[in-house]
Amino acid sequence: MSAPEIKGWCPGALRPMMSGDGLVVRIRPRLARLTSEQALGLADLSRRFGNGLIDLSARANIQLRGVTEASHPLLIDGLRDLGLVDDDATLEARRNITVTPFWRDGDETCQITEALEKGLAAPDAPELPGKFGFAVDCGPTPVLQAISADIRIERNANGLICRADGCETGMPVTERTAAEAALELARWFLGTGGAPDGRGRMAKHLARGARMPEVMCQASATQTAFSARPGETEIGAMVGFEFGQIDDELLSELGTPGPIRVTPWRMLLLEETRAAPTRTRGAARSGDAAGRVGLITEPNDPRLRVTACTGAPACTQARGKTRSLARKLAGALPANTHLHVSGCTKGCAHPTVCDITLVATAPDQYDLIRDGRAQDAPAMTGLNQDQIQEALNAPQL
Numbered sequence: 001m002s003a004p005e006i007k008g009w010c011p012g013a014l015r016p017m018m019s020g021d022g023l024v025v026r027i028r029p030r031l032a033r034l035t036s037e038q039a040l041g042l043a044d045l046s047r048r049f050g051n052g053l054i055d056l057s058a059r060a061n062i063q064l065r066g067v068t069e070a071s072h073p074l075l076i077d078g079l080r081d082l083g084l085v086d087d088d089a090t091l092e093a094r095r096n097i098t099v100t101p102f103w104r105d106g107d108e109t110c111q112i113t114e115a116l117e118k119g120l121a122a123p124d125a126p127e128l129p130g131k132f133g134f135a136v137d138c139g140p141t142p143v144l145q146a147i148s149a150d151i152r153i154e155r156n157a158n159g160l161i162c163r164a165d166g167c168e169t170g171m172p173v174t175e176r177t178a179a180e181a182a183l184e185l186a187r188w189f190l191g192t193g194g195a196p197d198g199r200g201r202m203a204k205h206l207a208r209g210a211r212m213p214e215v216m217c218q219a220s221a222t223q224t225a226f227s228a229r230p231g232e233t234e235i236g237a238m239v240g241f242e243f244g245q246i247d248d249e250l251l252s253e254l255g256t257p258g259p260i261r262v263t264p265w266r267m268l269l270l271e272e273t274r275a276a277p278t279r280t281r282g283a284a285r286s287g288d289a290a291g292r293v294g295l296i297t298e299p300n301d302p303r304l305r306v307t308a309c310t311g312a313p314a315c316t317q318a319r320g321k322t323r324s325l326a327r328k329l330a331g332a333l334p335a336n337t338h339l340h341v342s343g344c345t346k347g348c349a350h351p352t353v354c355d356i357t358l359v360a361t362a363p364d365q366y367d368l369i370r371d372g373r374a375q376d377a378p379a380m381t382g383l384n385q386d387q388i389q390e391a392l393n394a395p396q397l
């Protein structure tokens, strides 16, 4: 079996990526926020120029699916009118910044993100690998530590720090100096050989033995284990979606009352909504994938403990189906167990360790990995769906 192809870059709006169901067009809203007009416009564009399915990514990006080569230029015109596309593909790729969705107008997260965006758009900006990203996480306690990022600006007991991912200490910074410190750290990463062939991540670079200058490691990080759940927050109602996918009708419905913030937990934060909404339209759409798209408003919904990538047939690299199996297994999962179903060993939907990972190896055939990632050695191989069910019910799980 050949290994899945590692592309080493992420799709953008101006540089989309081909998948089994057409082009994937990724949008990075500024401060991860859509105004009501942008949300409604995006829903309309997804319906007219894509297949109406929209993925929420683990870096708080939005992906429109099913776009064609012919509809892509028209989609870009529409995104430009909504202020949702960068001037060029280079700027778009560089602006890889995940922000806490709990920011307030004009606070440190807003100011630092704006300064960082400016720095990354400057002619002398570091030429970073496609997957290299920043987390701006300046709330009272960090909430993004489990989210993929290479350089983190966050708060410890004494104030803000800028630290390299994989390092438990960082450099004390202020709102004024944080963005420049982050760019300096990015230059150090490149200058010390972090991306020899144009690819590389900070934590791996440190794990290979790269030594950081002392000045960059003077302050201890405050470690937190934040877990996002649907429900009321100080900003508005947080809602989740089965497999982090939403359709154009639901996006339009949720965006009508007010602005929406996109979170890296594949949930949306509805600014003008306090009580969790219920789906009134869209769910009734039948005969296509969108008819199964589900809104999750209960914090204990078992679907929150299941992650599954697109799988077959929408991803060309998938060896088998993922979401139908994950949906079937969700209700029967043992308590406190998280399940990841992956269409191949790449493990896009959950790159880190999971309690149980199922990796498709052929149609209706899966390998089972315990406490590992999709690339790790399986504990059981070649299972069909009945055998998986038995394995999940086994006492040693």
Ligand code: SF4
Binding pocket: 004, 309, 310, 311, 312, 315, 316, 317, 318, 319, 342, 343, 344, 345, 346, 347, 348, 349
């Ligand atoms: S993990 Fe899933 S989405 Fe990623 S390449 Fe494999 S099949 Fe496709």
